[in-house]
Amino acid sequence: MLRKLSTTALSAAVLTAVLTTPASASTAAGTVSDPHIAVHFDLARGQMPENVALAPDGTADVTFAGARQVAQVSPRGTTRVLATLPAPADGGVNTPALHFPLTTGIVRDQDGTLYVLYATGTADLTGLWRIRPGGTPERIAALPADGLPNGLALDPRTRTLYIADSVLGTIWSVGTAGGTPTAWSTAPELASTGFLGVNGLKVHNGAVWAGNLDRGTVLRIPLRHGRAGRVQVRATDLAGIDDFAFTGRGDRILAALNGPDTVALIQPDGSHSIVLGPGDGLQNPTSIALRGDTVYVFSAAYLTAKDPNLLLARLRHQ
Structure with missing residues (x-):
């Protein structure tokens, strides 16, 4: 798996640029406290956590990208595989941008049903x-x-489920019953500049919010009776932004910056500060979730190839 990844765009010049882009704000000491690695995953088995959905009891449902799996991580750190998606006949070599099959986004419905995205190039x-x-x-x-x-x-x-297509620069929509997706938005702000465009998604305060990994932006797209309103750029200079989470009912955001191995705290005015970094154990963080004042940060180690993990920390609400 690691050899395969090293020959893909994950190690190309696009990601090199992301890795070397400096943070645009200083560290906000004290905003996030007590960071510690709670769980280590098995890289050799493809346990690279890509996305997370939390259950009410704090159990984390995660997608393991390299293993094509969906798993549960209990509050005690026990990992249990729920499902393995079928492998494509060609091994996934035609998967756009990455050239291996991977499970990506995940959300959890109130009844415990999980919805998961799978990219195979087939x-x-x-x-x-x-x-x-x-x-x-x-x-x-x-x-x-x-x-x-x-x-x-x-x-x-x-x-309604909203789906970010990072290669086609599209947000799709489809009901939870399934069916044929609709291209909900193809705004130019969603497009990539060479690698991956629109990535993380959230529905929050009457809008669909999205991050664009290549452009380092946070976007807000108002929901206009189900249709997409005009895209608003709410934050910039967030190189390698992947998943993100809102810290409460307002518009303050915690965002995983994959390449720089950091987590940024983004204020409603678009300014941001770095609150977690490589020294805390981050290894290409891909997803973030909050339960109360507990912050969950999952790292996939796509580039570091060292230690995919779950970091826990405490958020000081302001």
């Missing part, structure tokens, strides 16, 4: 998958094989 497997409690994975919506479905968000009020 028409028979790429798309949105559903895993009911105790059930087996089933694909409920096909997505273009030449795209890379990545971030996933659920609007519980309308039962």
